Amino acid sequence: MTQQTSTAVTVGEELPPFVRETGLENWNRYAAVNDEFVPIHMDDEAGKAAGYPSALGMGNLQWSYLHNVVRDWLGDRGRIVQISCQFRNPNLKGQVVSARGVVEQVTEEAGVVTAQLRVWTETQDGAKLAPGTATVVLD
Amino acid sequence: MRTNVSDAMRGALGNLLTRRTSYPVAESDIRKWALAVYWPQRPPRAFLDASRAPEDFNPFAWAVATTESTGRLAADANAADRTELLAGVPGPGLQFQLNGGLETEYGAPIRPGDVITSENRLDSYSEREGKLGLMLFTVTEDTWTNQDDVVVKRSRMTLIRY
Numbered sequence: 255m256t257q258q259t260s261t262a263v264t265v266g267e268e269l270p271p272f273v274r275e276t277g278l279e280n281w282n283r284y285a286a287v288n289d290e291f292v293p294i295h296m297d298d299e300a301g302k303a304a305g306y307p308s309a310l311g312m313g314n315l316q317w318s319y320l321h322n323v324v325r326d327w328l329g330d331r332g333r334i335v336q337i338s339c340q341f342r343n344p345n346l347k348g349q350v351v352s353a354r355g356v357v358e359q360v361t362e363e364a365g366v367v368t369a370q371l372r373v374w375t376e377t378q379d380g381a382k383l384a385p386g387t388a389t390v391v392l393d
Numbered sequence: 394m395r396t397n398v399s400d401a402m403r404g405a406l407g408n409l410l411t412r413r414t415s416y417p418v419a420e421s422d423i424r425k426w427a428l429a430v431y432w433p434q435r436p437p438r439a440f441l442d443a444s445r446a447p448e449d450f451n452p453f454a455w456a457v458a459t460t461e462s463t464g465r466l467a468a469d470a471n472a473a474d475r476t477e478l479l480a481g482v483p484g485p486g487l488q489f490q491l492n493g494g495l496e497t498e499y500g501a502p503i504r505p506g507d508v509i510t511s512e513n514r515l516d517s518y519s520e521r522e523g524k525l526g527l528m529l530f531t532v533t534e535d536t537w538t539n540q541d542d543v544v545v546k547r548s549r550m551t552l553i554r555y
Contacts, residue, residue, distance in 0.1 A: 283429040284429050286425075288454045314449075321447060322430065336496075337497055341491070341493060341494055
């Protein structure tokens with residue numbers, strides 16, 4: 255059965271954005287926990303040699319930001335069961351990146367309420383970096 | 394028709410790339426991960442208390458307890474032919490690579506003390522012409538289970554090479 259709303263989640267609901275100004279302070283911390291000390295993520299010259307105007311952030315950190323925006327919105331109401339994204343554009347130094355999401359569908363099957371979301375990260379100019387989808391199951 | 398997918402590469406579909414076992418997950422691993430991905434704000438209390446790890450947590454960073462592979466464990470983790478080296482066949486020899494995307498389904502959460510096993514296999518190849526020439530799309534599928542053989546996650550990653 256498909257329904258437009260549940261007691262907890264509404265179709266069309268926008269998630270509060272998860273916003274970070276990005277640069278070496280974020281990337282170095284992420285490299286330190288994920289052992290991701292790749293030159294293009296640490297050094298502007300390496301980024302330029304690869305054709306970019308600066309060093310660029312890790313796709314894996316965009317991936318984490320997508321989880322953060324969904325998790326922060328969901329709280330204790332349920333759990334993330336699926337996330338996907340494509341890495342379309344590089345996260346460059348100094349960009350303000352917002353992870354965002356919107357609820358696209360809410361279904362209930364055998365008492366289990368599931369919400370399908372569209373999620374993405376974007377720059378302050380609205381350029382999409384990592385568009386994708388997420389699915390959450392509500393408790 | 395022009396292709397970068399050799400018969401040997403096609404024959405390697407389904408091959409194990411790596412099977413890795415993590416060291417037991419420590420509370421501080423979870424805490425530091427959460428602090429890094431939420432920085433400069435504080436992460437949710439559950440992660441500071443390390444009652445469970447964030448879904449995106451990687452227990453294989455820095456060191457693993459055991460690793461095995463069908464082929465040769467590549468010395469350079471960023472080598473463009475790394476997938477095929479691990480699969481035990483010659484690679485396409487392309488120069489550039491990008492992470493095209495990820496798709497993950499989650500099961501049981503990771504908790505302190507868990508020992509996670511990752512089994513990563515070569516799933517598929519496809520090709521299409523792009524602005525930068527013939528693009529090779531390689532999909533690998535990675536399944537993580539915990540010490541109770543419960544699935545933690547299944548991920549499909551698309552590597553783009555040209």
